[in-house]
Amino acid sequence: MSSGRIGVFDSGVGGLSIAGRLMTEAPHLAIHYYGDTAHVPYGERPAAEVTHLVETIVEHLVESGASAVVMACNTSNALALERVRSWCPVPVVGIIDPAAEAAVLRTRNGRIGLIANPLTARSGAYEKSCRTALGRLNFGINVLPVGCPKLVPLIESGQVATREARETLWEYLAPLQMEQIDTLILGCTHFPFLRPLIQELLGPDVEIIDPASYVLQELVRLGVTSTPALPHLVEVSGDSEEFGRVGSRLLSRNLNGVRHTHLKRFARLAV
Numbered sequence: 001m002s003s004g005r006i007g008v009f010d011s012g013v014g015g016l017s018i019a020g021r022l023m024t025e026a027p028h029l030a031i032h033y034y035g036d037t038a039h040v041p042y043g044e045r046p047a048a049e050v051t052h053l054v055e056t057i058v059e060h061l062v063e064s065g066a067s068a069v070v071m072a073c074n075t076s077n078a079l080a081l082e083r084v085r086s087w088c089p090v091p092v093v094g095i096i097d098p099a100a101e102a103a104v105l106r107t108r109n110g111r112i113g114l115i116a117n118p119l120t121a122r123s124g125a126y127e128k129s130c131r132t133a134l135g136r137l138n139f140g141i142n143v144l145p146v147g148c149p150k151l152v153p154l155i156e157s158g159q160v161a162t163r164e165a166r167e168t169l170w171e172y173l174a175p176l177q178m179e180q181i182d183t184l185i186l187g188c189t190h191f192p193f194l195r196p197l198i199q200e201l202l203g204p205d206v207e208i209i210d211p212a213s214y215v216l217q218e219l220v221r222l223g224v225t226s227t228p229a230l231p232h233l234v235e236v237s238g239d240s241e242e243f244g245r246v247g248s249r250l251l252s253r254n255l256n257g258v259r260h261t262h263l264k265r266f267a268r269l270a271v
């Protein structure tokens, strides 16, 4: 069963913002992507359900031979990273700490905006990581979280440059602009697909932090590799054709042969 790929997962197409970067920046790495499209969005589910979904997916990736697992989902990080690390036999790469650290280092006025789904925004995970990153630095920071429930469904349907996407984004970004943030964390892996629109709406002076930027260096630091010359494998719990169509468009690369794989342990969840 050993496939020797790097496992990467999310509730849907969002984690492709990380998987796609790895495919481009480290073409020697083979990726096993799992998109839990049968249960997207995670952001409005009870925390215990999300934890169950996450543990089921990580088990599947490990049983399939993953040499490491990248939690390409902020909600999973916020709710289940430590728990999964406590039993997972391979390294589990998180994305919140490096992004929080980058935000703390880059902000000039200490006002950091966070856009995320409601569950991540409420969790306080980014605030906690920013405080840890600050350590003994004597520098006041203010993290301003905004829960954005309408964005994930838009991106799942491939809408990243429509008028509706722009208007919805502005609803969430306008209050942050009023607060004079100078740094914005994309606290949901779906949101990098809206990055051009976000930068245009906030203007060039606001620095955007995308957690995807730090994943490869973390894999390198951990010395994680994958079996050479293995093809990527993409699985979803929902509609595989739809995922292939939307994912290929978002990544501007052909996601061939997306498979539908239902995980039996999901059944313990009353959907």
Ligand code: DGL
Binding pocket: 010, 011, 012, 014, 015, 040, 041, 042, 043, 044, 072, 073, 074, 075, 076, 117, 120, 152, 187, 188, 189, 190
């Ligand atoms: N893309 C995920 C995240 O980073 C989950 C979005 C969702 O399903 O609500 O949090």
